[in-house]
Amino acid sequence: MKLLKNATIAALTLSCAMTFGVPTAQSATLLDFLQGKKSTQERKPARNSVFGGSLDDDDVGDFPEAAKPAKALPKVAPPKYFTYKADALKLIAAAKFAPAMQTASADPVTDPGQTGSIQTVSADPQSIQDERAFIGDVKVRAPAEVAAAIEKFYSSNTGLMWVNADGLKDGARVAMAYLEGVDMVGLDPDDYKVVDPTDGLASADPAARQRALMQFEIELSAKILTYVQDTVRGRVDPNRIAEYYDFKRKTVNLDGAMTVMRASPDIAAYLESRTPVNTQFAALQREYVRLKAAAGSTDERIVIAPGTLLKPGNSSAEVANVIAAIQKQGSDKLKVEYSLAFASYQGTAEYTDDLVDVVKAFQAEKGLKADGVVGPGTIRVLMGGDDNSTKMQKIKVAMEQLRWLPKDLGPRYVFINQPAYQVYYHNNNKEEFSMRVVIGSPRNQTFFFQHEISLVEYNPYWGVPRSIIVNEMLPELRADPSYLDRLGYETSIGGRQVSSSSIDWNSTDAVDVRQPPGRGNALGQLKIMFPNAHAIYMHDTPQKEFFKRDMRALSHGCVRLADPKKMAAAVMNMTVPEIEAEIAGGKNKQVKVPEKFPVYIAYFTAYPNKDGVVEYFDDVYSRDSYMEKAFTATAKARDVAS
DSSP states (O other), X not given: OOOOSOGGGHHHHOOOOOOOSOOOSOOOOOHHHHHTOOOSSOOOOOEEOTTSSEEOGGGTTSSOSSOOOOOOOOOOOOOOBOOOOOOOOEEOOGGGGOSOOOOOOOOOOOOTTSOOOOOOOOOOHHXXXXXXXXXXXXXXXXXXXXXXXXXXXXXXXXXXXXXETTEEOHHHHHHHHHHHTGGXXXXXGGGGOOOOTTTTOTTSOHHHHHHHHHHHHHHHHHHHHHHHHHHHHOSSOGGGTBTTEEOOOOOOOHHHHHHHHHHOSOHHHHHHHHSOOSHHHHHHHHHHHXXXXXXXXXXXXOOOOTTOOBOTTOBOTTHHHHHHHHHHHSOHHHHHHTHHHHHHOOSOSBOOHHHHHHHHHHHHHTTSOOSSOBOHHHHHHHTTSSOHHHHHHHHHHHHHHHTTSOSSOOSSEXXXXXXXXXXXXXXXXXXXXEEEEEEEOTTSOOOEEEEEEEXXXXXXXXXXXXXXXXXXXXXXXXXXXXXXXXXXXXXEETTEEEOGGGSOTTOOTTEEEEEOSSXXXXXXXXXXXXXXXXXXXXXXXXXXXXXXXXXXXXXXXXEEESSHHHHHHHHHTOOXXXXXXXXXXXXOEXXXXXXXXXXXXXXXXXXXXXXXXXXXXXXXXXXXXXXXXXXXXXXXXXXXXX
16 A cells, blocks of 8 residues: 555544554555545545445445445534533521430530531520520521531531620621632632621510521521532532533532531631642632732733734834833843843834844743744733733632642642643652643543543554544545555454455444554654543644644644653653653553553643743633633522522
């Protein structure tokens, strides 16, 4: 078979899946196939086949004479986004609270992370009954887990936590004040707001006052527990946003939380301790506080006209704004290095060579393609990126998403941030290196989940994903069933290797396709695996020029690495020359990593770099908008008055 010359282009349109079968010596590209072009080997005049396509003369006799009608072309649907549905609040069964239990024993202090029995505090039966009068009549709604914890606590404990005969206890006022400021940790204060019932009750009759205090007691407990649950695991369930999210939602021990709060001398300190404690969350908090403080700043923003496209040699009135923006956004080092260019520029419209050099230096400094072309990406950075309100909203989304991850990412891990088009390798609690990546295109989005790196495969096979087989290959295969045979791809049915020309392409459920190792293999020379339900992994690619682009959402979902050998050496505890020696052997083989460790395939439009500075990125998949809708749906479900 004559091999196609441009094999490396396969990586543009083809990416990931699991592998199978046995090797052959040939490999080629499917790019021409997917573009509907003829192969480099001229096709013979075709006749109708039993698959509703065509047959080459070589295929005569392989199939029954009676042709059957072709089935309609099937499609593999991509993962879906959902209309977010928040859980309705549950009415707390307050009838379980009365009569108050009157057993006496010491109340042990347990941590909210531990389970344990809750005992009651000794008290005079009559005084307990009086101070809890009407508690069984309260009407309070709360999330189901919170309602269950409230019911358990108040049905098995005597006394009250937040009120007494004089009104609100000090702890109640401290808790209310704390909840009013939770926007600083990315939450909505309105979700936890409780009204002080003593306002306007001075002249109320004793029964009305008592009812109001009991209502407040349960309301505040419910709001505090809701906050504790939200700040630990997040307000929204990511798996209800889209099928692109895959997380096991955290369980929060609310029974233990009630017990600890009852014994705590400092309720604010306890609530603060529930907030995620890691360097990433702390950096986001600092940035949010800074942005909020600057909300009233009069610092003038330099605006570059929308639609501006400035190339070397052009003239434009926007050149002056571009240079002014670089003077504002560029580093001190850049300003010193190009001080002569800045000083000699007189505000003219000509985009001269010396100004092009200034722009290139700025682009390189900001991680952009240093070509001197001022387009949308460069303009966004020149103008300072998002405005403050947009940045603050991105931080709130980022804080929510951090709650889905472990509170400690670990001393060693790989972190892929899709909107940044970067992967970061952390070891011994510090970032050792980062590199550019290519992620899934908006039509073939990469998932958001966490796993463990377990395998490295040298000289890998590329198992063609079923979505590509069905959505992109099938029309051509029905017209020419032998096409994959000529390209050197392997096809099998139920694990048994067969020729592509012998397959009934009207039924593809049991058909697998893979590309053998070779120079044109879509996965390049190696892949790094964390076997998962989404067939996502990191891998090499022959399409190296993609890493020069600023926008790198180009794959079918897997993550392509700019320097895969460096990453493989890190995860295998080897050197790059040792990795190269494994590849040079030419054999396909999988090797377990010496020790499994976490990989986070994440999606953050705001995230701190290794120096703790929060960086902002474009929302390539528009996922932040779905997060906003989830926040809105949650707030509406919690608004009892709505």
